[in-house]
Amino acid sequence: MAIMDADYLVIGGCGFLGQHLCERLLERGYSVRVFDIRKTFENEKITFIIGDLCKKEDLMAAIQGVSCVFHCASPSPLSNNRELFHKVNVEGTKLLIQLCKWAGVQRLVLTSSASVVYEGKDIKGGHEDLPYAAQPIDAYTETKIMQEQIVLAANTKDFYTCAVRPHGIFGPRDPHLLPTAVDLARRGKFKFIIGDGKNLVDFTYIDNVVHGHILASENLGGGSVVCGKAYNITNDEPIYFWTFMTQIVTGMGYDAPKYHLPYLLVYFIAVFLMLISRLLSPFCHFIPSFTPMKVALAGTHHFYLCDRAKKDMKYKPLVSLDDGIRKTIESFERLKNGGEGDS
Ligand SMILES: NC(=O)C1=CN([C@@H]2O[C@H](COP(=O)(O)OP(=O)(O)OC[C@H]3O[C@@H](n4cnc5c(N)ncnc54)[C@H](O)[C@@H]3O)[C@@H](O)[C@H]2O)C=CC1
Numbered sequence: 001m002a003i004m005d006a007d008y009l010v011i012g013g014c015g016f017l018g019q020h021l022c023e024r025l026l027e028r029g030y031s032v033r034v035f036d037i038r039k040t041f042e043n044e045k046i047t048f049i050i051g052d053l054c055k056k057e058d059l060m061a062a063i064q065g066v067s068c069v070f071h072c073a074s075p076s077p078l079s080n081n082r083e084l085f086h087k088v089n090v091e092g093t094k095l096l097i098q099l100c101k102w103a104g105v106q107r108l109v110l111t112s113s114a115s116v117v118y119e120g121k122d123i124k125g126g127h128e129d130l131p132y133a134a135q136p137i138d139a140y141t142e143t144k145i146m147q148e149q150i151v152l153a154a155n156t157k158d159f160y161t162c163a164v165r166p167h168g169i170f171g172p173r174d175p176h177l178l179p180t181a182v183d184l185a186r187r188g189k190f191k192f193i194i195g196d197g198k199n200l201v202d203f204t205y206i207d208n209v210v211h212g213h214i215l216a217s218e219n220l221g222g223g224s225v226v227c228g229k230a231y232n233i234t235n236d237e238p239i240y241f242w243t244f245m246t247q248i249v250t251g252m253g254y255d256a257p258k259y260h261l262p263y264l265l266v267y268f269i270a271v272f273l274m275l276i277s278r279l280l281s282p283f284c285h286f287i288p289s290f291t292p293m294k295v296a297l298a299g300t301h302h303f304y305l306c307d308r309a310k311k312d313m314k315y316k317p318l319v320s321l322d323d324g325i326r327k328t329i330e331s332f333e334r335l336k337n338g339g340e341g342d343s
């Protein structure tokens with residue numbers, strides 16, 4: 001059955017970022033098509049095509065008749081599935097580029113990650129020209145690096161690509177950050193601050209990430225400075241990691257962490273537990289609550305400059321960190337201490 005042409009195809013459009021992106025695109029008068037392996041919401045203005053990014057026949061049904069593609073799909077960054085990360089983020093992205101060219105799609109905007117330059121060590125005011133992490137902190141980040149390299153290398157005079165690098169996205173309907181933090185607090189595992197609590201990091205409110213994506217797509221085109229480049233998109237307000245996390249968990253009705261634990265002690269315990277979980281994996285499957293990736297992110301500086309986006313796309317955050325935290329906590333009533341999420 002022939003489907004209507006659309007301005008945008010959002011791959012991964014049923015996810016946290018994807019759904020917010022679709023809502024904003026519709027508000028701005030664009031026509032939107034969604035391709036995702038699952039369906040999580042209804043909207044009569046959107047054409048949904050359910051399929052697997054890794055299956056050529058699925059993607060071919062979605063890719064024709066669109067002007068620009070947003071590629072937001074990825075397995076959950078908190079899952080531990082190296083093979084799936086590679087299948088979707090690398091092989092799926094290669095297939096997407098092949099079919100974009102086959103279908104005559106002109107523009108591709110990839111959702112990458114600021115973590116592509118992060119090796120678990122301090123980054124203060126990181127810019128986009130930092131080298132890709134030679135030792136990525138996990139398999140997810142390793143495949144995000146490969147994915148970004150593939151997309152930016154695909155930029156030509158007829159097919160325009162760029163990458164948006166958000167960091168620590170949070171907001172209403174976030175499935176990763178807030179629910180994980182609340183679950184740890186609910187299980188009594190949020191009593192300790194890892195390190196001195198003075199590590200500055202970026203957390204980016206979802207509306208600002210969406211804004212950066214739309215600006216990138218609108219500025220992407222023949223002869224544009226944006227072509228073939230990566231852009232950090234943050235709230236431009238680095239905050240102490242533990243100040244942010246404390247505001248979130250106390251806002252959700254749980255106690256603030258009180259005691260400090262040495263960062264290196266917690267990190268090496270996390271590495272030890274990861275090795276144990278790998279050794280036991282043929283017999284039982286358990287993912288430790290505190291992985292080396294989470295501990296590194298909780299105990300080191302990692303904030304980034306978005307000067308390039310300000311200059312090339314006139315980006316500036318639309319929602320402040322304080323307003324974003326307030327809106328996020330208000331949106332998660334069901335997860336508050338004593339809420340239905342406790343059942
Ligand atoms: N959440 C965060 O803090 C950050 C996320 N990112 C990136 O942003 C993008 C969106 O992330 P979120 O919205 O947070 O994740 P999410 O898990 O909410 O959304 C990802 C979507 O991709 C879909 N998907 C996964 N595999 C697929 C496949 N084989 N075929 C079709 N669809 C598939 C999922 O069904 C899901 O709806 C991802 O590329 C992620 O790497 C980057 C930086 C930070």
Ligand SMILES: CC(C)CCC[C@@H](C)[C@H]1CC[C@H]2C3=C(CC[C@]12C)[C@@]1(C)CCC(=O)C[C@@H]1CC3
Nearest residue numbers: 077113115167168176177180181294295297298
């Ligand atoms: C150790 C605990 C107190 C941490 C609880 C919060 C974490 C679940 C989150 C804090 C930083 C977040 C983060 C991501 C996922 C959720 C956190 C680890 C990403 C890995 C998501 C995907 C990315 O591309 C990078 C993000 C960095 C920050």
